[in-house]
Amino acid sequence: MGRWQIEIAREDIARAAVVDLPDRAPGPGEAEFAIDLVALTANNVTYAALGQKTPFLGPDAGYWDFFSERDEPGRLPVWGFATATRSAAEGISVGDRFYGYWPLASHAMLAADQIRGTGFTEVTPRRTALPAAYNQYARLKALGDHREADHDWWPVYRPLFLTGWLIADQFEDGDDFGAETIIVSGASSKTALAFAHVMKVRGDCPRLVALASPRSAAFTADTGLYDQVVDYDAIDTIEAKGKVALVDFAGNPAATRAVHERFGDALTVDMVVGITHWDAERGGDAPLPGPRPIGFFAPGRMKKRSADWGAHGFRRQTEEAWLDFMPTAKRLTAIDRRSGAEAALAAYCDAVAGKVDPRVGVLIEP
Template structure:
C-alpha cells in the first residue's frame, strides 16, 4: 500500500495466525472528535495479552477497536499526532501518547483534562479510564522508541515497588518474581534497588533466559523454573506472579505455602495464562494487582503532582538504563507489523530485544 493510504491491520479473533490489511474509510469528524495519525508504537507481551484475551468475559479487549465480523484490531500503545480536530481546545499538530488500534489513524471523542484528554467514545465506555486517557507529550526525542515500549508497562513496576516497600516495612524479607526476564519484572527490581528496599529478590525464568537475567546483576538469586523444588527463600516472602500460568502459580504456592505472606497476581506473559487465578491456591489468599486501579488509588491518596513527580523521575532513570541491555529494532508498514506481532505471539522475541513499529 502507498505511504498515504489509510489502513487497518486485522487479526482473526479465533485464529491469530490469520491476518489481513484492509483499506480504512475516512469519515467526517463529528463535533468534539479528533483524528489521530499513529506515529509509532511498541510491541510487548501486553499486546499479545490483549489479543489472546480479546473475547474474555472479564477483559474483552476486542470490543475496544472492533473490526469486520470475526476480526479485530489489536490494541497498542504509542505516540500519535492530531491530524484533524473538531474540538476547539485540542490543536491540530499536538502530540499525544495513548491506547490505539493497529491502524494508520484513530478517531476519538475527546474531553480535555489535566495532562491531556480522555476518550469519551461510547464504544469504549467499558474500558477503565486509564486506557482512555491520552497524555499530551512534547516533540520527538531520541529515547521515544524506548518510551513507546516501556511507558505502558512501567506503571506496574513502579506501583509494585510501592507495594513491596510497604511489605518490607511490615516484616517481609524477600520477594519471589516469576517471568523475571520481563520488562515489568526488570523495572521492578531496578526500582527496588534505586529505593534500597530491604528485600532479597529471587527471579524465576525460563532456562533459555537465565543467563540474560543473571547478566543484569539485579536479582540476588536467579533460577530456572525447573529449580523450584530445591529453591529456598528468606521468609516471610511475597510472591509476585507475572506469568498468569496456572501451573506456575500452583507450583510456587505449593512449594512455599508456609513461607508466603502475600501472593500477588499481576501479569500474563505466558501463552498458557488465564485471566482468573486457579482455585484453591495454597498459602495466603491471592490478590489481583490491577495496575490502573492501584495507580488511581495512589494518586487520590498522595496527590497527582507528588505521584507524577516521583513516577517521572523513576521512569526516566529506567528508560535510560535500558540502553545498556535492550536492543530496540524498528519496522515500518503493515507487513512489518504483522510479521512482528506473529513473532511475538510465537515467543520468538528475546527478552533483550523489542520492536517499535511505524505505520
C-alpha cells in the same frame, strides 16, 4: 498499503491479518490521528489474552472493548505516539502530537472531550465505562519527563515502567507482605525488569529470585537486577528463608502451582500481573496450597496514590522515577524499528509465539 489495521480472532489470538482501514471524515468532537510510533511487547500479549473479558476492567469488559465493538474482530491496544491529521474537535489542531493508547493500525479516530493544554480524554461510549487511565491522551509538549533522547524508549517502557513502579510501591507500602524473598515469574519481561529496578533502587528490599525460561535465563542474569535466576523446571532449587512472595508476570499455571506447592503457608501473597505465557498448560484444578492469587491492576493503584498524594505529587514522583530508570532501560534494551503493516503483523505474531528477544524493544512505524 496506505490505511490499514490488524484484526485478530477473538477466540484465537494467534490468528491475525492486515485489512484495509476505511476512510471517513471525523464527526463532531472527533479527531483523526496518524500513528507515528508504537511498541509491541509481552504486555500486548496480555492485552490480547484478556481481550474477551477480565475482572480487572469490570464485570463484563475486556481489552478488545477499547477499539472494537462486540461483533467485530479484536484490535490490539498498543502504546505510543500519534499526530492529529484531521480534526472536528475544538482544541485539537492538525499537527498536534500525543502520547497514549492506540490500536495497532496506521490511523485512529478518537472522540475527544475535556480538551486542554495537557491533553484530552477519549469518550467513545464503549470506552467511558473502562478504566479512565487508558482514556487519557497527553500532549507530547506537556510531558514533563519526556526527553527527545529517550523518545524511542517511551513506547517500549513507559506504561510498563509505571506498572512496575506501582507494584514496588505497593510492596513498600505493605511492608513487603512480610516476605524476605520475592519470586518474580516472567522475570525477563519489561514490566518485571522495571519492578526489579525500583526495588533495588529502594535498597533494603527482599531478596529477588527470577523465574526465567532457558531462552531468557542468560539475559535475565546479565541484567544484575536479581539475586538468583531459576528455570521454571527447577523451582525446588530456589534459595529462600522465611516468608516468600510471588509476583506473577508470566501467568503460567504450572509454575504457579509449583511455587505454591513448594512454599505452602510460607507464601504470603501471589500477585498476578500479566499473562505472557497465555498458552501454557493448566497446572490442574485442585486448590492451590497457600494464599489465593490476587490480581494487580495498575489504574486502581494509580487512583489510590493520586488520592494520597494529589495529582501533582503523583506525577512528580513518577516522573522522577522514570528519568532515574532511563539509563537502566537503555543498558538493557536495544531498539528495533520496523515499518509498515506486514512488519507490524510479523512482530505481533512473534510476540504471541514468544519469539521476541528480551534484549530488544520492537517499535512499529506504521
